[in-house]
Amino acid sequence: MTTKFFHSHEPLTLESNEVLKSFTLAYQTYGEYRGDNAILVCHALSGDAHAAFEIEGKKGWWHEAIGPHKMIDTEKFFVICSNVLGSCKGSTGPGSIDPLTQKKFDKTFPVITIADMVNAQEKLIRHLNIESLHAVIGGSMGGMQVLQWGILYPDKMKRCICIASAAQLNAQALAFGAIGRFAILSHDQVSQGLSLARMVGHVTYLSEKAMNQKFGRKLQHDKEYQYDVKPEFQIESYLQYQGEKFTKQFEADAYVYLSKAMSYFDLAKKYGSLEQAFENIRAKFLILSISSDWIYPEPYSKEIAKTMMRLNKDVSYACIPSDYGHDSFLIDIPAFEPLVKPFLQP
Amino acid sequence: MTTKFFHSHEPLTLESNEVLKSFTLAYQTYGEYRGDNAILVCHALSGDAHAAFEIEGKKGWWHEAIGPHKMIDTEKFFVICSNVLGSCKGSTGPGSIDPLTQKKFDKTFPVITIADMVNAQEKLIRHLNIESLHAVIGGSMGGMQVLQWGILYPDKMKRCICIASAAQLNAQALAFGAIGRFAILSHDQVSQGLSLARMVGHVTYLSEKAMNQKFGRKLQHDKEYQYDVKPEFQIESYLQYQGEKFTKQFEADAYVYLSKAMSYFDLAKKYGSLEQAFENIRAKFLILSISSDWIYPEPYSKEIAKTMMRLNKDVSYACIPSDYGHDSFLIDIPAFEPLVKPFLQP
Numbered sequence: 001m002t003t004k005f006f007h008s009h010e011p012l013t014l015e016s017n018e019v020l021k022s023f024t025l026a027y028q029t030y031g032e033y034r035g036d037n038a039i040l041v042c043h044a045l046s047g048d049a050h051a052a053f054e055i056e057g058k059k060g061w062w063h064e065a066i067g068p069h070k071m072i073d074t075e076k077f078f079v080i081c082s083n084v085l086g087s088c089k090g091s092t093g094p095g096s097i098d099p100l101t102q103k104k105f106d107k108t109f110p111v112i113t114i115a116d117m118v119n120a121q122e123k124l125i126r127h128l129n130i131e132s133l134h135a136v137i138g139g140s141m142g143g144m145q146v147l148q149w150g151i152l153y154p155d156k157m158k159r160c161i162c163i164a165s166a167a168q169l170n171a172q173a174l175a176f177g178a179i180g181r182f183a184i185l186s187h188d189q190v191s192q193g194l195s196l197a198r199m200v201g202h203v204t205y206l207s208e209k210a211m212n213q214k215f216g217r218k219l220q221h222d223k224e225y226q227y228d229v230k231p232e233f234q235i236e237s238y239l240q241y242q243g244e245k246f247t248k249q250f251e252a253d254a255y256v257y258l259s260k261a262m263s264y265f266d267l268a269k270k271y272g273s274l275e276q277a278f279e280n281i282r283a284k285f286l287i288l289s290i291s292s293d294w295i296y297p298e299p300y301s302k303e304i305a306k307t308m309m310r311l312n313k314d315v316s317y318a319c320i321p322s323d324y325g326h327d328s329f330l331i332d333i334p335a336f337e338p339l340v341k342p343f344l345q346p
Numbered sequence: 347m348t349t350k351f352f353h354s355h356e357p358l359t360l361e362s363n364e365v366l367k368s369f370t371l372a373y374q375t376y377g378e379y380r381g382d383n384a385i386l387v388c389h390a391l392s393g394d395a396h397a398a399f400e401i402e403g404k405k406g407w408w409h410e411a412i413g414p415h416k417m418i419d420t421e422k423f424f425v426i427c428s429n430v431l432g433s434c435k436g437s438t439g440p441g442s443i444d445p446l447t448q449k450k451f452d453k454t455f456p457v458i459t460i461a462d463m464v465n466a467q468e469k470l471i472r473h474l475n476i477e478s479l480h481a482v483i484g485g486s487m488g489g490m491q492v493l494q495w496g497i498l499y500p501d502k503m504k505r506c507i508c509i510a511s512a513a514q515l516n517a518q519a520l521a522f523g524a525i526g527r528f529a530i531l532s533h534d535q536v537s538q539g540l541s542l543a544r545m546v547g548h549v550t551y552l553s554e555k556a557m558n559q560k561f562g563r564k565l566q567h568d569k570e571y572q573y574d575v576k577p578e579f580q581i582e583s584y585l586q587y588q589g590e591k592f593t594k595q596f597e598a599d600a601y602v603y604l605s606k607a608m609s610y611f612d613l614a615k616k617y618g619s620l621e622q623a624f625e626n627i628r629a630k631f632l633i634l635s636i637s638s639d640w641i642y643p644e645p646y647s648k649e650i651a652k653t654m655m656r657l658n659k660d661v662s663y664a665c666i667p668s669d670y671g672h673d674s675f676l677i678d679i680p681a682f683e684p685l686v687k688p689f690l691q692p
Contacts, residue, residue: 016573111573171557171581175549178582182589183542185575188534196529200546203521208643211517217612225610227362227457229531229602233609235517236524243528256575263579264571266563294640297554 003028003049003090006082006124018110021099025124026090027082028052030066031074038130039072039344040121040157041081042138042145044330045201045258046250048089051081064333071337072344077134084145085120086112086261088254095251112257114141114265118148122156132156135344136283139163139329140296141258144265147304151267154282161286161340163329164293166300167274168266173295176204177259184252194252195243197259202242207292207325211235274307281308285315286343288336293326316343349374349395349436352428352470364456367445371470372436373428374398376412377420384476385418385690386467386503387427388484388491390676391547391604392596394435397427410679417683418690423480430491431466432458432607434600441597458603460487460611464494468502478502481690482629485509485675486642487604490611493650497613500628507632507686509675510639512646513620514612519641522550523605530598540598541589543605548588553638553671557581620653627654631661632689634682639672662689 003026012020026049031037041051043061050058052066052074066072066079083091086109094109125133136149136157143165150160169177180197187193203211215235219225222232231237271277285308289301298319305317322328322335329336349372358366372395377383387397389407396404398412398420412418412425429437432455440455471479482495482503489511496506515523526543533539549557561581565571568578577583617623631654635647644665651663668674668681675682 016571018573107575111575168563170554171561171563172549172552172554174561174563174579175545175557175581175585178577178579178585179542179545179549181575182545182577182582182586183529186535186538186542189532192532196525196532196542199521199525199528203518203525206518208516208518208640211521215517215520217514217517217520217615225362227364227610229453229457229527229606231524231528233520233524235521236528239521239524240528260575264573269563294554 002055005090006127008120008123008127010123012116012120012123014110014116015113016111020092020110023085023092023120024090024096025082025085025092025120027080027124030079031077033078033130036132036134036346037076038078038080038133039135039137040125040133040149041066041072041079042121042136042142043081043084044138044140044142045255045262046246047083047142048087049081049083052079061330065336071333071340072137077344080125080128082121082124084117084258086117086254086257088251093251094253094257106253109253109257111264112261114144114148114261115152117261118145118152121145122153125156132158134346135159135161137161137163137340140165140326141262144262147267150281150283150285151271151277154280157283159286159343160283161288161343162301162304163288163336164290164296164301164326166296167268167277167304169263170297170300173204174263176200176295177263181256181259184256190252191247194247194250194255195240197255198246199239199243202239204295205326207294207323209292210324274303275311278308278311278313281313285313286339287315287317288339289319290326290328291319291321292323292328295326348401351436352473354466354469354473356469358462358466358469360456360462361459362457366438366456369431369438369466370436370442371428371431371438371466373426373470376425377423379424379476382478382480382692383422384424384426384479385481385483386471386479386495387412387418387425388467388482388488389427389430390484390486390488391601391608392592393429393488394433395427395429398425407676411682417679417686418483419687423690426471426474428467428470430463430604432463432600432603434597439597440599440603452599455599455603457610458607460490460494460607461498463607464491464498467491468499471502478504480692481505481507483507483509483686486511486672487608490608493613496627496629496631497617497623500626503629505632505689506629507634507689508647508650509634509682510636510642510647510672512642513614513623513650515609516643516646519550520609522546522641523609527602527605530602536598537593540593540596540601541586543601544592545585545589548585550641551672553640553669555638556670620649621657624654624657624659627659631659632685633661633663634685635665636672636674637665637667638669638674641672
């Protein structure tokens with residue numbers, strides 16, 4: 001249950017046509033492998049390989065969802081989660097040492113796409129001697145990986161679960177992503193830029209309702225305004241705290257690369273149309289959107305499901321009623337379990 | 347039609363209890379004053395006194411709405427627009443010289459509230475020898491001023507039109523405002539911070555639909571991705587352009603002060619409840635929200651109208667169907683004219 005490392009010494013040709021001579025993926029596994037029970041979990045932008053259980057006092061990012069008898073039952077399934085290529089949580093990314101120069105890649109690291117992440121993961125799956133996955137599951141950027149897995153490796157999984165995601169970001173999500181990257185790239189103190197990017201991201205992940213309920217207009221300390229330019233509202237100090245905390249957990253360059261990967265993701269552009277993108281998928285799909293998610297709005301998930309239905313693919317679709325916005329898939333597991341758990345039954 | 351300046355040498359006691367020994371308001375007027383035909387136009391965060399007509403090649407910010415036979419007809423009405431206290435467009439603000447020290451106020455400038463802006467405007471109106479206004483009208487932060495005018499000076503106007511505004515910002519709007527201020531206050535290059543604040547603000551002023559229609563996922567130059575961390579999408583370069591342009595037009599400190607003034611605005615907190623806030627209003631009110639405005643959502647305007655109705659005030663309410671988001675009140679005048687023009691009839 002500790003982090004393992006897969007070092008690939010085969011070159012990986014990226015979508016940009018650049019070649020990574022070698023790469024490393026950090027990954028964790030939970031449960032026992034029995035030949036046909038492997039589930040690959042794909043994480044979102046700020047995620048890592050540590051998806052489940054408590055390790056050294058820290059709970060995995062999908063702790064509520066993965067474990068014995070949980071939504072993804074580790075008594076039944078062998079669960080794999082790997083940190084994506086381009087990230088900074090043990091896998092090769094812009095913060096890694098370039099073997100050619102023995103210096104950090106930084107901005108010389110090639111741009112990574114969702115397909116590149118998936119191709120690297122596929123090598124890990126092969127390395128683990130898994131011929132076919134029982135399922136691939138993920139939300140947000142993880143959902144993009146799920147779609148790309150279904151398209152690139154139609155025979156390598158039986159089920160795909162794509163949560164709170166889209167076949168492409170809309171202009172609004174592109175804009176907020178661009179602002180985050182701009183904040184990082186324009187700031188003298190990169191960590192302040194990363195903090196700002198996280199703050200912007202964080203607000204887009206929450207619903208208006210959830211923010212009003214949790215923070216509203218509550219003041220931090222005092223009952224009355226201090227008439228000062230300093231932060232006074234709880235939501236301000238909360239966001240600053242989240243931003244600052246994030247700078248200790250994540251690298252600014254990795255954030256830029258992963259955000260860029262998400263902005264590039266566009267299945268209709270890549271394959272000519274959504275129909276052509278999904279033409280050869282063979283897995284059973286479950287597409288889930290979230291009622292209060294305004295940054296990955298329902299129609300984008302529905303469009304994926306409708307397209308698969310037009311192609312007579314085996315697809316189920318639901319919009320999960322949950323008030324926590326985009327982050328619902330991380331927070332509100334009871335809302336997802338009734339649909340995800342049966343879908344994963346062998 | 348050029349900018350005039352009102353210098354007040356009476357001290358102005360601010361809501362914070364600090365006192366401005368003197369202040370200046372920049373203002374413009376259009377049309378002819380006939381004793382009972384004065385309309386005060388209140389501008390939004392980035393606005394100025396130049397609301398109408400073309401002056402030195404530059405059109406006023408509400409050029410489409412104000413002019414001969416337009417929604418606010420300058421053949422009939424005497425229109426006044428003044429730059430708010432705390433801004434940087436000719437009125438006293440943090441960028442002004444402190445008469446005590448002969449240096450720029452900067453952060454020593456006292457925090458300004460919406461009520462302070464209104465109290466300063468009221469002195470201007472008195473200076474112009476206007477006993478009673480035909481109407482006060484404004485959108486967004488301008489709408490906040492309209493509400494505050496109706497409460498503080500119930501006998502000084504016959505009509506109030508409050509567009510795309512609220513009696514208080516919700517947690518989401520507070521958050522985006524706080525991010526903008528944080529961007530400015532945390533940045534070594536203040537103009538980059540202001541640029542970022544403007545980019546964030548700009549996205550909140552547009553609807554998802556408008557952004558998709560105008561920009562979608564279009565690339566700036568090329569048909570294919572360049573696989574680079576640099577901006578490629580039109581929305582990215584558009585936002586950067588808007589951000590940069592804004593830094594040449596606005597002062598970062600003024601932005602922080604005005605943003606803070608909006609975050610403080612909370613009529614229910616100030617008066618105990620919305621009912622108590624509106625108890626003594628006497629003007630006829632027209633409250634307008636915008637269907638696609640997600641940062642000042644419809645329920646907030648409706649709540650104002652409902653409260654006034656419960657108090658048996660003379661109030662009309664409508665949600666204007668317009669696709670341009672919060673900015674609709676600046677862009678889509680034909681959608682507002684059918685309601686605003688008749689309401690302004692004497």
